[in-house]
Amino acid sequence: xxxxxxxxxxxxxxxxxxxxxxxxxxxxxxxxxxxxxxxxxxxxxxxxxxxxxxxxxxxxxxxxxxxxxxxxxxxxxxxxxxxxxxxxxxxxxxxxxxxxxxxxxxxxxxxxxxxxxxxxxxxxxxxxxxxxxxxxxxxxxxxxxxxxxxxxxxxxxxxxxxxxxxxxxxxxxxxxxxxxxxxxxxxxxxxxxxxxxxxxxxxxxxxxxxxxxxxxxxxxxxxxxxxxxxxxxxxxxxxxxxxxxxxxxxxxxxxxxxxxxxxxxxxxxxxxxxxxxxxxxxxxxxxxxxxxxxxxxxxxxxxxxxxxxxxxxxxxxxxxxxxxxxxxxxxxxxxxxxxxxxxxxxxxxx
Ligand code: NAD
Numbered sequence: 001x002x003x004x005x006x007x008x009x010x011x012x013x014x015x016x017x018x019x020x021x022x023x024x025x026x027x028x029x030x031x032x033x034x035x036x037x038x039x040x041x042x043x044x045x046x047x048x049x050x051x052x053x054x055x056x057x058x059x060x061x062x063x064x065x066x067x068x069x070x071x072x073x074x075x076x077x078x079x080x081x082x083x084x085x086x087x088x089x090x091x092x093x094x095x096x097x098x099x100x101x102x103x104x105x106x107x108x109x110x111x112x113x114x115x116x117x118x119x120x121x122x123x124x125x126x127x128x129x130x131x132x133x134x135x136x137x138x139x140x141x142x143x144x145x146x147x148x149x150x151x152x153x154x155x156x157x158x159x160x161x162x163x164x165x166x167x168x169x170x171x172x173x174x175x176x177x178x179x180x181x182x183x184x185x186x187x188x189x190x191x192x193x194x195x196x197x198x199x200x201x202x203x204x205x206x207x208x209x210x211x212x213x214x215x216x217x218x219x220x221x222x223x224x225x226x227x228x229x230x231x232x233x234x235x236x237x238x239x240x241x242x243x244x245x246x247x248x249x250x251x252x253x254x255x256x257x258x259x260x261x262x263x264x265x266x267x268x269x270x271x272x273x274x275x276x277x278x279x280x281x282x283x284x285x286x287x288x289x290x291x292x293x294x295x296x297x298x299x300x301x302x303x304x305x306x307x308x309x310x311x312x313x314x315x316x317x318x319x320x321x322x323x324x325x326x327x328x329x330x331x332x333x334x335x336x337x338x339x340x341x342x343x344x345x346x347x348x349x350x
Contacts (some may be wrong), residue, residue, distance in 0.1 A: 001050065001088075004038040004072075004081060006286035007065025013343030014063065014295050020347050021299070021308050022319035032059065036088065037067025037276075047084030047166050058240075059096065061302035062092070062269045063294065066276035089130065094269055095161070096168040097128040097240065098297070101257060102248035105318035110252035111330050113224065114236065119306035120228035124247050125176065127169040127232060128240025130261060133163045135237050155191045156257025157236065162195050166202040168262060169234035173209045174240030179231035181212045183219045183239055216243070229241035243344055248273060255328040258294035261303055266304045270294040280327070284338035287326040289316055292346055315349035 004009035013032065016157040022029050041047050048069070067081040103111050103122040111118045137154035144150070166182075172178040182199045183191035196213055203211045214222070216239045223230060223246055235243060238266045248257050254274045261269040272290030280286055293316060300309035324345050325334035337345070 001034050001036040001056075001062065001064045002039075002066040003036050003276060004068040005066055005274055005278045005281040007037075009281075009284065009286050009339045010272065010288040010291040011063070011065045013339060013346075014291040015348065016343060016347055017292050017295055020350050021295075021312065024311070024350060025305070025308050027305075029306075031069075036084040036180045038066065038072045041075070041081065043071060045079070047079055047081050048091075049086040052084075053088065054292055056088060056092060056267060056269075059267050061267050061298045062088070063298060064269060065291065066270035066272065066274065069278040069281070070275050077253055088269065088289060089261060092261075092266040092269060093131070093231075093263040094266070095129060095131040096165055096262045097130045097244070098125060098168075098172060098260040098301070099128070099244045099248065099257070099273060100125040100259075100297075101244075101251050103251045104253075104256065104317060104320050106317070107251075107253055107256070107329055107331070110329060112250050112252050113227075117226060117228075118350065120226070122227045122251060123177075124223070124227055124230045125232045126171060126240060126247050127165065127172055127234045128244055129157075129161065129165040129236045130240075131237075132157055133237035137209075150251075155189065155236075155238070157191050157195055157230070159198055162198040162229040163202055164264065166199045166234060166248060169205040169232055170202060170209050171340070173232040174206065175306070177231040178208055179210045179212075180206075181214050181233050183214050183216050183233055183235035183243065185216050185239075186213070199234070200233055200332050219243060220246060224250060227289060252291075253329050254268075255326060256289050257292070258290050258297050260294070260297045262301060268298065270298040270302075284340055285327050286339045287328050288343045289319075289326075289346075292316060292343070311350060312346075315346050318349045319345045 002008040007029040034055040106120050122212045134153045134155040142151040186192040186196045257273045296309040296312040299305040323335050
């Protein structure tokens, strides 16, 4: 689903990467294209047509560019492009959001942290629970009590919700450095105490993964003080929303960061974390690397093709080492290239 803005441009490069990986490793990937977001509104009147949902459910994995743009900012909020995104996540019951925030050594000057901190490296993966917690808990609402306005939400986690997100996180840690930090607020919140208890129980099935616990306020601080201490972080919807953005922004390169959203049996959804960048759309200026790295995640998590995923990641690193830079990651001494040229270089390096 290329979507809007720079979506079609970055997706075109991504598809070429998938083809070349197929040729190199002897796989055939069958791809179908579907409408989502603004383009879907223009063509069908809704941001998530039924045919799109059907095509996604019939696939083994779903790749998304980005949705949205000024053209659709003023239309009826109930059919805004973003509704397509929320809709497909819901249709596929994607309860786990995996966001790696890695700093490529070649881009260390873009990082917002002190050089001595950057030197130790940043390679954190935040696993965020996506369909539960305070964003969905009932009761919720606003009312007037004793002449005063008030608002309230409820943070709820059921055992099955914590178990399944914990499993995803332990599995992810197994594919990485085998260290998992569960983040909660168990010193204050009852729901967090249950969360901590259940995560600790799930750990028994993963003796090869080292589990630690941290309060969310401390985790927010530790992420900027010394991110190298983290491998995988697992946390609830609210804390994960904040921490995953924090982890992403410290790397300083939004055009580089991929993500995956996973469910139990449905296909996973893979997408760059950035938006449709309408300011540079159609100008061959977009950085395709977040999309290309999302394909690496897709190969790793949906197809279990670890070697193929690593091949893409190494090719991206090599391309950066060769000094190639799109505008968003341009630095002194870099060679400015467009989306197509960046994609072509990655293909060459694969
Ligand atoms: P954005 O991520 O689209 O852009 C923010 C800035 O980063 C812009 O200057 C843009 O040019 C730059 N940028 C983003 N991706 C880039 C890339 N790959 N290469 C080079 N530069 C890149 O965020 P925004 O401007 O807040 O939102 C624009 C539109 O995208 C809005 O309609 C918003 O709703 C939508 N959006 C969609 C998603 C999604 O589809 N997942 C996520 C965020 C925002």
